[in-house]
Amino acid sequence: MPSRRLRVGRGAFLIPPLAVVLLLLLGPVVLLALYSLDLLTNIPGTPTALSGDNWNDFLTGPGNPFRGRFLYSMVVTLLVSVGTTVAAYPLAYYLAFVARRLRYTLLLLLIAPFFTSYLLRLVAFSDVLLNDNGVVNQVLWALHLLPRDTAVSWLLYSNFSIFLVLFYSWIPFVSLPIFAVLENMDRRLIEAATDLGASRLSAFWRVTFPLSLPGVIAAFVFVLIPTTGEFIAPLYVGGPSNQLFGNEIQSFFSSSPNWNYGAVLAIALISVVLVLMLIFGRYLNTDLREPATEAAR
Amino acid sequence: MFERPINRRQFLGSSAGVIGLGALGTLGAIDFLAACGSPSATATSSPSPRPPISAENGNLSVLDWGGYEAGGTKAQTSGLLAGTDYTKKYGASGITYAYITNDDQGLQKATSGGPFDIMHPYHENIQDYVNRGLVQPWDTSLLPSFGELNPYLVKAAQVNNKQYLIPWDWGYGSLLYRTDKVDPADATGWELAWNPKYSGKVSLWNGASTNFEIAGLKLGYPSMDNLSDSQLAAAKASLIQQKPLNKLYWDSEYNQEQPNFQSGTVWITYAWQDSLVSMAAAGLKCAFLNPSQGRLSWFGGFMLGAKTQNYYHAHEYVESYINQAACVQMTNLFYYGTANTKVTPDLIKDKTLADSLDLANPQAITSGTNHLQSWAPNRSKLELAWQEVVAS
Numbered sequence: 001m002p003s004r005r006l007r008v009g010r011g012a013f014l015i016p017p018l019a020v021v022l023l024l025l026l027g028p029v030v031l032l033a034l035y036s037l038d039l040l041t042n043i044p045g046t047p048t049a050l051s052g053d054n055w056n057d058f059l060t061g062p063g064n065p066f067r068g069r070f071l072y073s074m075v076v077t078l079l080v081s082v083g084t085t086v087a088a089y090p091l092a093y094y095l096a097f098v099a100r101r102l103r104y105t106l107l108l109l110l111i112a113p114f115f116t117s118y119l120l121r122l123v124a125f126s127d128v129l130l131n132d133n134g135v136v137n138q139v140l141w142a143l144h145l146l147p148r149d150t151a152v153s154w155l156l157y158s159n160f161s162i163f164l165v166l167f168y169s170w171i172p173f174v175s176l177p178i179f180a181v182l183e184n185m186d187r188r189l190i191e192a193a194t195d196l197g198a199s200r201l202s203a204f205w206r207v208t209f210p211l212s213l214p215g216v217i218a219a220f221v222f223v224l225i226p227t228t229g230e231f232i233a234p235l236y237v238g239g240p241s242n243q244l245f246g247n248e249i250q251s252f253f254s255s256s257p258n259w260n261y262g263a264v265l266a267i268a269l270i271s272v273v274l275v276l277m278l279i280f281g282r283y284l285n286t287d288l289r290e291p292a293t294e295a296a297r
Numbered sequence: 298m299f300e301r302p303i304n305r306r307q308f309l310g311s312s313a314g315v316i317g318l319g320a321l322g323t324l325g326a327i328d329f330l331a332a333c334g335s336p337s338a339t340a341t342s343s344p345s346p347r348p349p350i351s352a353e354n355g356n357l358s359v360l361d362w363g364g365y366e367a368g369g370t371k372a373q374t375s376g377l378l379a380g381t382d383y384t385k386k387y388g389a390s391g392i393t394y395a396y397i398t399n400d401d402q403g404l405q406k407a408t409s410g411g412p413f414d415i416m417h418p419y420h421e422n423i424q425d426y427v428n429r430g431l432v433q434p435w436d437t438s439l440l441p442s443f444g445e446l447n448p449y450l451v452k453a454a455q456v457n458n459k460q461y462l463i464p465w466d467w468g469y470g471s472l473l474y475r476t477d478k479v480d481p482a483d484a485t486g487w488e489l490a491w492n493p494k495y496s497g498k499v500s501l502w503n504g505a506s507t508n509f510e511i512a513g514l515k516l517g518y519p520s521m522d523n524l525s526d527s528q529l530a531a532a533k534a535s536l537i538q539q540k541p542l543n544k545l546y547w548d549s550e551y552n553q554e555q556p557n558f559q560s561g562t563v564w565i566t567y568a569w570q571d572s573l574v575s576m577a578a579a580g581l582k583c584a585f586l587n588p589s590q591g592r593l594s595w596f597g598g599f600m601l602g603a604k605t606q607n608y609y610h611a612h613e614y615v616e617s618y619i620n621q622a623a624c625v626q627m628t629n630l631f632y633y634g635t636a637n638t639k640v641t642p643d644l645i646k647d648k649t650l651a652d653s654l655d656l657a658n659p660q661a662i663t664s665g666t667n668h669l670q671s672w673a674p675n676r677s678k679l680e681l682a683w684q685e686v687v688a689s
Contacts, residue, residue, distance in 0.1 A: 042409055043677075044429045065688035123552075133560035153497055156562065157545045240543045240687065248688050255398070255503065255548075257405035258681055 035263035042259040054264045073245035080166045081223040088174040096182035111172045122236040130156040157239035165233045174219040181215030217283040350609035356391045360413040363396050378626035382617035398548045399504045407431050414605040419597035424672040427456045432600040434459035439612040442620045446636045447659045463615050464636035467596035467662050472586040473568035486589040487515040496542045498564040503546035505683035512536050514590040522673045536686045571631040591666030
């Protein structure tokens, strides 16, 4: 007797993930929007009424410190993203073109530190490596490069420490998409360029690099988007003047609770991320197999 | 209908349905949140008789500061004896802790997290916990050691003559500084934290209201917890001026404040008196500033969750903290004062320190130039102003 199985149409499979996205992503965003307009409050007994005062203060308030912190964070994010991507390129190039059989072993070594918790690594930076009595200063003392009673104070709780930690944290992730593109590149194109008289540098600049750009842009976006909301690294290794916009938001929702103002900052950040996604999303293509199709779009 | 592939219109139609459901879900969540925040949802005394302790599940949820966990729990590593009587009797496995690092965060977690059976706030927050309907009064007849508690603190922990907080720990807040690094002539008042000579070697606490109290005292506002708008603006400007001198605003006493002081990263830090003991024991030359404007002082204790299902367990838990043996050990371990008046000076091991901190004086926290941290009616303004300081 043939079994009667319920055959579910392809569209129906979209419903569960769509529902999850709506409830867990869009739902909270809607709630944030309502908080930002003072239609909800986290303080019981506080009256609620539609108001754009918090938005007005953030966007137009003279000398608003949160706006300044936002701009500072965007600059930090941009510098970290550019710096990490530029540094990751030679690494990915080495893995793809030079390392040969060792490439996957080296790749594993590159991501090996990530088998340890991010939090532990941050504590190691702050408590073991970079503080005034930390490993770096002790090495400098041992090598007589620094008098015993002094320390390189900008190693920790500074812009330097934030850049260092973010750079260290992101570089393996940034290397991967560039490596993937370089690894999949049609080597015959480079051979053709050299056969036609191009120098190695010229072949790189006119063939390899342009073809690897989708991976570079993907890598750049991989850093850019999460760093806009970063708050853990500044919390552990940043000083009072180096906190990022994400720290302001986190603080508004925890240690100095004002969810209404925090929601304004959160929505502003979400908006920026969305704009960045729209700008860079069109370049996020690492599939080099169908250049003709891509060109036709 | 499930067998046919759907076209674009049908997909959009289905999506719209799901979006509608999502929106309804969101609205439902909003209604739920609104109901949670409405006055009708706040605590009222229940007319029904409470079930006996044997009917309670004993799963206590405690909102506390790190280090204060009950003796006998895995979370407890400080060596505190308090709580041991409870865990010996009822076991430790039912107790769970949520942690806070400052008072504002505590109030926030109590409001939005939980519900908690027991909370550990400080004097200046009592009114806010009551106003938000987060707590209910204790039945002091269930606490055998209650009669031993300092009457001054007991009275100060009441709201509308109801015992909302059982006082337990008290102490001082001031600047801890390295005597081998800081010129004694500079260590006279709170302005030490503003001295540019020590730029990059200062660390204040990331505690919003406390920093405004410090700035208020420095600026000569003795009503440090009731700053007018102009005084608040002046205090904010003063803290913004001080900010670049800080190496960091510390959040955790044990993970940031003390390690940074010990490593020499910081020479001047806001601290409580226990840090003086710990840092001196670590061999550092340090002192606890006695500012010309007066030290801050504080007391805290336990509040009972409005929605607790462990009413009697909560009382037993608190009794295991306020009894004399637990209080003596706590003072000897942390050098904080305790509310139990049977903790006499002869029971305190380090006499010099105990005398210098006036631990035997029941009203030490309000005597002399000490300023007891009290409720700030403009708390939300303070919190926003602190955020502006941090962001500036």
